Amino acid sequence: MDKIKFDTKSLDLFYGDFQALKSINIKICENEVTAFIGPSGCGKSTFLRCLNRMNDLIDSVKMKGEIIFDDKDINGDIDVINLRTRVGMVFQKPNPFPMSIYENIAYGPKCQGLKDKTQLDTLVKESLTKAALWEEVKDRLNKSALGLSGGQQQRLCIARTIAMNPEVILMDEPTSALDPIATAKIEDLMSSLKKDYTIIIVTHSMQQAGRISDKTAFFLMGEIVEFDETPKIFTNPNDKRTEDYITGRFG
Template sequence: MNQVNNKNKPVFSLKDINLFYGDFQAIKNITMDINYNEVTAFIGPSGCGKSTFIRILNRMNDLITTCKVTGEVLYEDKNAYDKNFDVIELRSKVGMVFQKPNPFPMSIYDNIAYGPRCQGIKDKEALDTIVENALKKAALWDEVADRLKKSAMSLSGGQQQRLCIARTIAMEPEVILMDEPTSALDPIATQKIEDLIIELKQDFTIVIVTHNMQQAARISDKTAFFLLGELVEMDDTNKIFNHPKHEKTEQYITGRFG
């Protein structure tokens, strides 16, 4: 998928990012690269800016009127905050899955077909293929193949979250952002999503916010530790969990605060 891009470069390259909500500075001078086909986890105590920072990547903060971002956000080498940059295109290339599963109140099929239809795909066979492939990639097909016309609201929480992932996949994104995607789910549903994320990185770049450090350790390649709006350190996940450079990281991952 999208092999035209030079995947040796980072998909996102962020430099000197500051973010303000009115007078309050929520993100302080963060520089970070995010690599293709990796899982990058954002960890840190509640309120440290993880959700704020992940929303910078698809410009979701644009919707908050008091919010101002400075610094440089390069998405595939293009300035994502440039006036001429197409935000709609960005949001289709950088999809997002939220904490609480939010399927549309329509059938399973229509949830997945919604985005492609909006993009002008009307042919039934083409849509059938998109729906089937997205559900297969999201590891949901076997559970719903015989009830595609049933309401998405009839699915369990874990199935709804995989449906939301399938809905994102149907848009053929490059990057999938996930903000605490399993925190509303039981342990079995959580494990299914974790297994799925590990599968998905073959095709997509994943950025995940999690307050669950074991989850970050299990599924991510890179871990970024945030504290009070700053990026304390970011490195290979096994280094962060086994040999962190900073005392604050060590204290956090050993459960001494947060």
């Protein structure tokens, strides 16, 4: 039986009076890639941000329902910094810090108190290796991260997330700013990372969801219409609205 990492129960979210999420019930399994698809504005990113409480930063947001992470409701009295360490996030646009490649990785662990140079060196190498970037940057670790290509910057951001030793990695359209070759590298990376992490990705590319995810949730106007094994969603969905979307009849 697969272990459930996130279990949301009747989750509603409002921006002021506008209800952006309606009774979201979903169980997300450990060590799988779960994709969220759906037309623009249907609530995919809003829901993703719920999973590490990034919506806390928006004043108008109100939520009802539960988000159980392992065995705790993350909307209860928890340490949010610790949650965001356990549930890391990679954004649409690569956003490396304006510092060296090495420091981009070492910065977070240093802030958490890791001082030993040998341990930091090892962590930097391991994180870059896991993010499939080590070979490309090992001779320029002290150069600025801003000199990397967009695809390399995005893998650096993934390495930076990995260095914090998360359990879950949330990715909000991580390849939408990248060319097809860089996209393919990130997709390969996701498949290799899922043995160590639970990965949840928002994507506008149905081909991408089909290639990399184990399960797919189809969102529409703040609801999850259908959530199932990815091949089932793409070949034999239960709901007519899912079928219309994946066959390009709307959205």
